[in-house]
Amino acid sequence: MYRFRRTPLAVAAGASALLALTACGSGTGTAASPAAGGPIKVEATDTACTISAATANAGNLTFEITNKGAKVTEFYLYAEGDRIMGEVENIAPGLNRRLIVEVADAGKYQATCKPGMAGNGIRSDFTITGGAAKQNNTNALKADATQSYASYVANNSAALEEQTGKFVDLVKAGKVAEAKAAYASTRIYYERIEPVAEKFGDLDPAIDFREADIEAGQQFTGFHRLEKDLWVSGLQAxxxxxxxxxxxxxxxxxAKSKTLDLTALDLANGAKGLMDEVATGKITGEEEAFSHTDLWDFQGNLDGSKSAIASLRPILQEGDPALVATLDKEFANVQALLTKQAVGDGFKLYTELSPDQVKEFASAVDALSEPLSKVAEVVAK
Structure with a gap:
């Protein structure tokens, strides 16, 4: 498995919806509207992204993505400024995945497939018509869920800012050993709220970009650039x-996270997305290529996913109590495996895990991801 992070993306110009999707000079699409209540079909290949509709009414949208290519792909719905309305990652060849997203406001959006999970992707203008009442305003349980999760984000954002300040001071003072000791424990706050960070265009890449994902003309910045300086190349000029x-x-x-108006579906998709992050980066040891502190990130992603589900728990308990029981069991299984690798206030390095332990982690994450994939459908009802 391999993983590419998002890159800063330029929004394609144009006022009218594209009826043909293009990539490398090819690609087709149709302009039909989706059947009432039916999913919008997306057929992804390595060179094209065909979407069954170019318009939809405001409200809950369901995209059903089929990967008919040879590369792992992703699907995104972007609002203006490349703000991510919804995403589904890690769609392996031959697999189908669903994205359910609430879009209450009419306007111009972009539907995008990313073969190989890299680059700008294959983009199509997508128009939302009409308007819909936001479910947070009409459903008390959903309003409570988003308020609860917003508090979690606020607390972890404040801790992230404070700890990053201390980490930065250590780097600037040339205190390499102390900065190394602070690195993983600082990043865990970021990993808990990563779905929020990904809502803001180029902020996530600026903060969390990996060297392996750098494209021509891009600057290597953020945590992972400093990780390399601390563990490999030494502090640079x-x-x-x-x-x-x-x-x-x-x-x-x-600052931006304080103004973000999250929906209950954002929480559902974020909980699943965080475990996709684990499956495609932390389990493989690719995230922390220089420090090998991947298990701290793993714990942060798990914490964030559990928090989102905890906020949604009353909704899920009402809609599918059996799913709640399954989620509780699988979260506990993954946490137990992480706890086994705990050392003091942290964890073993990824390089200290045996192949069997990595395989055990991967199986447990897969077992958790399956019920997480069902959460959005329950929340959307």
Whole structure:
């Protein structure tokens, strides 16, 4: 498995919806509207992304994505400024995945497939017509869920800003050993709220981009650039500037997160997305390529996913109590495996895990991801 993070994306210009989707000079699509209540079909290949509709009415939208290519792909619905309305990652060849997203406001959006999970993707204008009442305003349980999760995000955002400030000070003072000790415990706050960070265009890449994902003309910044400086290359002439930029970007993220109007479906999709992050980065050891502190990130993603489900629990308990019991069981199984690898206040390094232990983690994450994939459908009812 391999993983590419999002890159800053330029929104394609144009006022009218595209009726043909293009990639590498090819691709087709249709402009039909989806049948009332039916899913919008998306057929993804390595060179095209065909969507069965270019318009839809405001409200809950269901995209049904089929990967008919040879590469792992992703699907996104972007609002203006590349704000992510919804996403589904890690769609392996031959697999079908669903994305259910609430879009209450009319306007121009973009539906996008990303073969290989890289680059700008294959984009199509997508128009939302009419308007719909936001379910947070009409459903008390959903309003309570988003308020609960917003408190979780606020607490972890505040901790992220505080700990990043301390980490940056250590880097700028040249205190390498202390900065190394603070690195993983600082990042765990970011990993808990990563779905929120991903809502804001280029902030997630600026803060959390991996060197392996850098494309021509892009600057390597953020946590992972400093990780390389601390563990591999030594502090560089510009390490202090990179550290200052990291803190500026984190503060920007914290400020923007306070204004974000999340939906209950955002929580459902975020809970699943966090475990997709584990499956495609932490389990493989690719996330923390220099420090090998992947299990701290794993714990952060697990914490964030559990928090989102905890906020949704009254809704899920009302709609599918058996699903709640399954989620509780599978969350506990994954946590038990992580706890086995705990050392003091942290964890073993990824390089200290045996192949059998990595395989056990992967199986447990897969077992959790399956019921998580059902949460959005229950929440959407």
């Amino acid at each position: 510009d390490s202090s500037q990179i550290a200052d930029k990291l803190l500026t970007d984190v503060k920007d993220l914290v």
